[in-house]
Amino acid sequence: MRNAMLIKNGHIIDPSQGIDGIGDILIEDGKIVKMEQKSRRAEEQKKKSPDFRIIDATGLYVIPGLVDMHVHLREPGFEHKETIKTGTLAAVKGGITSVCCMPNTNPVNDNRTVTEFILRKAYDEGSCNVYPIGAITKGQKGEELAEMGMMREEGCVAFSDDGMPVVNGILMRRALEYSKTFNVPIISHCEDISLSEGGSMNEGALSTQLGLRGIPSASEDVMVARDIILAELTGGRLHIAHVSTEGSVRLIRQAKERGVNITAETCPHYFTITEDAVKGYNTNAKVNPPLRTQKDVEAVREGLKDGTIDIIATDHAPHHRDEKLLEFDKAPSGISGFETALSLSLMLVHDGVLTMSRLVEKTALHPARIVGIDKGTLKTGSDADIAITDMNKEFKVEPDKFISKGKNTPFDGWKLKGMPIITICKGKIYDWRS
Ligand code: DOR
Numbered sequence: 001m002r003n004a005m006l007i008k009n010g011h012i013i014d015p016s017q018g019i020d021g022i023g024d025i026l027i028e029d030g031k032i033v034k035m036e037q038k039s040r041r042a043e044e045q046k047k048k049s050p051d052f053r054i055i056d057a058t059g060l061y062v063i064p065g066l067v068d069m070h071v072h073l074r075e076p077g078f079e080h081k082e083t084i085k086t087g088t089l090a091a092v093k094g095g096i097t098s099v100c101c102m103p104n105t106n107p108v109n110d111n112r113t114v115t116e117f118i119l120r121k122a123y124d125e126g127s128c129n130v131y132p133i134g135a136i137t138k139g140q141k142g143e144e145l146a147e148m149g150m151m152r153e154e155g156c157v158a159f160s161d162d163g164m165p166v167v168n169g170i171l172m173r174r175a176l177e178y179s180k181t182f183n184v185p186i187i188s189h190c191e192d193i194s195l196s197e198g199g200s201m202n203e204g205a206l207s208t209q210l211g212l213r214g215i216p217s218a219s220e221d222v223m224v225a226r227d228i229i230l231a232e233l234t235g236g237r238l239h240i241a242h243v244s245t246e247g248s249v250r251l252i253r254q255a256k257e258r259g260v261n262i263t264a265e266t267c268p269h270y271f272t273i274t275e276d277a278v279k280g281y282n283t284n285a286k287v288n289p290p291l292r293t294q295k296d297v298e299a300v301r302e303g304l305k306d307g308t309i310d311i312i313a314t315d316h317a318p319h320h321r322d323e324k325l326l327e328f329d330k331a332p333s334g335i336s337g338f339e340t341a342l343s344l345s346l347m348l349v350h351d352g353v354l355t356m357s358r359l360v361e362k363t364a365l366h367p368a369r370i371v372g373i374d375k376g377t378l379k380t381g382s383d384a385d386i387a388i389t390d391m392n393k394e395f396k397v398e399p400d401k402f403i404s405k406g407k408n409t410p411f412d413g414w415k416l417k418g419m420p421i422i423t424i425c426k427g428k429i430y431d432w433r434s
């Protein structure tokens with residue numbers, strides 16, 4: 001037996017098999033070979049083969065590694081912000097074992113050469129599994145569709161112009177039509193630029209007080225409504241990225257009730273903090289869409305609870321410190337999310353919004369299903385991508401200790417409860433306690 005280990009006596013949560021109970025998982029050569037309720041064979045095995053590793057997971061959750069379907073790894077082109085090497089290791093630190101990376105790189109991932117480059121780099125230097133997302137339009141310029149078929153062939157699992165909306169309705173319609181042919185989701189960054197242009201935070205009393213131009217909720221809601229109508233027209237596979245408003249949640253809920261082919265995502269910052277984080281012109285709280293109001297936070301939480309919002313993704317958007325030191329309206333938008341995402345999401349469990357099983361669905365199983373990859377499960381035969389999680393471990397967020405090059409987080413100094421303490425990915429064990 002080569003490279004074998006047993007995770008013993010953990011609380012296994014695997015919604016793909018309806019499992020929620022104490023048990024053991026046997027792993028050989030990076031694959032799950034057996035799961036059983038309380039196996040007694042571990043000690044015997046250890047005696048037979050001294051290399052056999054036993055991880056005692058008593059009192060810990062053993063869950064599938066997270067599948068993060070919305071991340072920015074910045075390579076090629078913006079290596080000062082992040083690289084595939086640093087980003088994927090930071091992901092693994094956060095219990096994330098698969099990431100789907102957005103195409104707003106330089107050059108944009110709008111052709112198979114860039115897709116191939118990302119996959120090759122990820123194979124050579126990546127700590128977790130990387131699945132590229134191709135651009136919908138060439139150069140993300142919104143003028144002409146990119147070569148979706150070729151990128152799909154090369155390995156893209158979804159298409160998006162994230163960071164930019166697809167303003168032109170006919171292009172979005174065509175992309176949704178192609179999504180059926182290629183069986184991939186179209187991930188929509190919903191923003192009506194004519195409403196948001198020049199804005200740098202949520203529009204409201206606070207933006208007036210701070211003297212900053214606001215981005216109204218309507219900027220998001222209008223595009224969510226348009227894309228729902230186009231999804232209805234085409235029957236295409238629409239996925240709404242980073243939902244931040246009460247209005248979007250309502251529109252998506254109604255669309256789902258009508259049977260529209262739609263899924264939706266939100267990010268930890270949209271269910272945890274409000275626009276108040278921007279006070280003091282804190283550029284680390286500048287993100288697009290912007291942080292909203294308490295009413296929106298509650299609507300997003302309700303959307304997670306009732307199933308309107310299918311998944312939680314990080315929208316990990318690392319930026320260089322110097323860029324975030326610019327004046328508020330000039331600084332780039334984005335939050336470095338990998339190393340706080342699971343802890344912030346566990347707050348939903350602590351607060352009774354989600355059960356642990358529902359949380360695993362939203363962070364691992366559902367995203368894997370949406371992008372059509374065989375992940376987010378602990379089924380026998382699957383890759384041993386696992387996050388062993390301590391629900392009660394408390395820690396302070398210290399961006400300087402992030403593995404990610406992006407130290408840009410509005411959660412600096414927060415005390416959080418619950419974190420991944422061991423991640424297993426691509427046959428390697430990362431023990432974050434040591
Ligand atoms: O805040 C954001 N940052 N939102 C986006 O849509 C893009 C992202 C980035 O690439 O920095």
